[in-house]
Amino acid sequence: MRERLLQIHSRRGWLVLAVVALAGGVLIPMLNALPESSALHFPDYLVPLFGKFLCFGISALAMDLVWGYGGILSLGHALFFAMGGYGMGMYLMRSMAGEGVYRSALPDFMVFLDWKTLPWYWHGFQNFPFALVMALAAPGLLALIFGFFAFRSRIKGVYLSIVTQALTYAAMLLFFQNATGFGGNNGLTDFKRLVGFPLQAPSTKLALYVISAAALLLVYIGCRFVVTSKLGRVLAAVRDAELKTRFCGFESTNYKLFVWTLSAVMCALAGALYVPQVGIINPSEMQPSNSIEMAIWVAVGGRGTLVGALLGAWFINGAKSWLTAAFPSAWLYVLGGLFVVVTLFLPKGLVGLWELARRALHRRGRAASPATESAGKMTADGIPAGAAAVTAGGGAVSDPGVPTGSAASRDGGAPSVPHA
Numbered sequence: 001m002r003e004r005l006l007q008i009h010s011r012r013g014w015l016v017l018a019v020v021a022l023a024g025g026v027l028i029p030m031l032n033a034l035p036e037s038s039a040l041h042f043p044d045y046l047v048p049l050f051g052k053f054l055c056f057g058i059s060a061l062a063m064d065l066v067w068g069y070g071g072i073l074s075l076g077h078a079l080f081f082a083m084g085g086y087g088m089g090m091y092l093m094r095s096m097a098g099e100g101v102y103r104s105a106l107p108d109f110m111v112f113l114d115w116k117t118l119p120w121y122w123h124g125f126q127n128f129p130f131a132l133v134m135a136l137a138a139p140g141l142l143a144l145i146f147g148f149f150a151f152r153s154r155i156k157g158v159y160l161s162i163v164t165q166a167l168t169y170a171a172m173l174l175f176f177q178n179a180t181g182f183g184g185n186n187g188l189t190d191f192k193r194l195v196g197f198p199l200q201a202p203s204t205k206l207a208l209y210v211i212s213a214a215a216l217l218l219v220y221i222g223c224r225f226v227v228t229s230k231l232g233r234v235l236a237a238v239r240d241a242e243l244k245t246r247f248c249g250f251e252s253t254n255y256k257l258f259v260w261t262l263s264a265v266m267c268a269l270a271g272a273l274y275v276p277q278v279g280i281i282n283p284s285e286m287q288p289s290n291s292i293e294m295a296i297w298v299a300v301g302g303r304g305t306l307v308g309a310l311l312g313a314w315f316i317n318g319a320k321s322w323l324t325a326a327f328p329s330a331w332l333y334v335l336g337g338l339f340v341v342v343t344l345f346l347p348k349g350l351v352g353l354w355e356l357a358r359r360a361l362h363r364r365g366r367a368a369s370p371a372t373e374s375a376g377k378m379t380a381d382g383i384p385a386g387a388a389a390v391t392a393g394g395g396a397v398s399d400p401g402v403p404t405g406s407a408a409s410r411d412g413g414a415p416s417v418p419h420a
Contacts, residue, residue: 008224017220024054025213029206044202048277049321051209053314054216055274056297060313061216061223061306062266063294068304069227070259071239072156076164077267078290079171080139084268085281086175087125087135089188092199092276094126096192108190109183119181128195135272136265143264144257151253151260156242165288172286187282194276205277212273219266223306226262235259296335300342302349311350 009017028050031042059081066072093107100108106118125131146167150160178184197204226232237245238252246252275281293316301312316335323331346352 007228008221017217021213021217025210025217029210032202032206044205047202047205047209051205051212051277052274053317054209054212055270055277056313056317057216057310058212058219058270058273059267059294060297060301060309061219062263062270064298064301064303064306064309065223065226065266066259066263067295067298068306068309069232069235069239070256070263071235071242072256072260073158073161073295074164074260074263075161075288075291075295076168077263077294078288079168079286080143080264080267081271081274081290082171082175082281082283082285083139083142084135084271085275085285086182086188086271087131087138087268088272088275089191089281090122090125091128091131091135092191092194093188094122094131095128095194097126099192100190107183107188109186109188110181113178115181122181132272136268139268140261140265143261147257147260151256165291168286168291169288172283175283175286183282185283187280187284188275189280189282191276191279199276199279208273208277212277215269215273219269220306220310226259227306231255231258293335296339298349300338300349302351305349305351308349308351315350 005014028042028047031040032044032047034041059077063074063077066074066077097105100111102108102111104111106115110118125134150163155163174180175182175187176185182188191199193199194204194208197207199205227235234245234250234255237248237250238255242252271281271285297312297316298309299312300316301310302308316338319334320331323334342349348355
């Protein structure tokens with residue numbers, strides 16, 4: 001067990017992970033509990049924002065797992081994220097039956113559209129465990145069916161990316177229709193409570209943040225467990241040389257299908273945690289640009305590192321939250337420029353900056369070492385040691401200006417006379 005834990009992370013890595021987990025999951029709630037007059041108080045309005053970033057971190061880990069380690073560039077993971085969100089949104093809508101604007105047992109949008117009965121696929125979502133299972137199982141089942149046919153057909157590369165993008169676009173158009181029973185373009189909103197706790201209460205928002213932090217920690221450790229196992233090594237082999245891996249006896253389709261389905265469930269979990277904190281879910285969450293942004297998070301942070309995916313998601317979304325408020329029209333240009341700069345000059349992403357800095361320090365150390373060695377060869381008198389050769393017999397010192405073994409000595413002439 002201990003050896004396996006050290007394979008997942010070194011002792012220093014576990015220590016850093018523990019410090020970050022305590023800072024995010026314990027320190028921030030403690031600062032939020034301080035009085036508002038305190039300078040260290042963490043504002044209530046930032047709690048759901050940071051909780052949203054944690055959900056994006058889970059999505060980034062899912063994308064890095066399937067792309068960075070599996071070599072499958074998906075442009076449709078926003079679909080799984082939104083499906084998980086819709087599963088949670090359906091529970092939230094059913095839990096507030098009779099408390100809407102129309103005081104009906106049906107959701108408000110169904111009353112507005114003159115629906116008389118609840119659709120069959122809405123039944124059971126008033127039960128939280130059932131809704132949570134369905135929020136994860138439905139996206140996972142869709143990913144399993146899609147991946148089974150796609151990978152068995154040997155679709156890969158840019159063709160698979162196009163197909164996944166088409167899938168999420170088709171689903172978005174479907175959910176925009178009022179007849180599907182998911183609220184149309186307005187989606188599901190105006191939620192009241194989650195398992196009996198009011199969503200607008202600061203304590204509920206803080207609890208959702210802590211749950212999101214715990215989920216992110218567990219998902220990260222799970223991803224590290226997968227990529228450091230034999231399964232992870234086979235995935236890397238499939239990514240780098242799928243044909244050779246198949247020749248070695250490994251059925252690459254099964255490995256790709258597993259990591260594809262697992263990443264879809266992870267995205268669904270992120271969506272299920274995301275919806276109660278933002279208070280709305282609509283088909284715009286499925287748009288292809290959201291899937292592309294997930295890929296950009298991983299590319300900017302560092303593909304195939306997991307940590308880089310988290311850094312990329314938090315960095316880009318933090319910049320987006322600030323720039324869209326300060327310079328709304330400049331955000332897309334900044335995002336595009338950042339992606340180009342990282343692609344050209346930082347192929348390993350933000351994580352690669354640490355390696356570049358370490359190499360620069362190593363080169364400086366190597367450049368400084370010859371000067372240090374030559375300075376260390378100075379004698380106590382300040383004369384270079386190579387020019388202060390003391391003979392063993394008489395202690396005579398050779399002339400620094402005359403090299404040892406001069407031409408006169410080699411030709412049999414008189415040796416050089418040392419200076420007094």
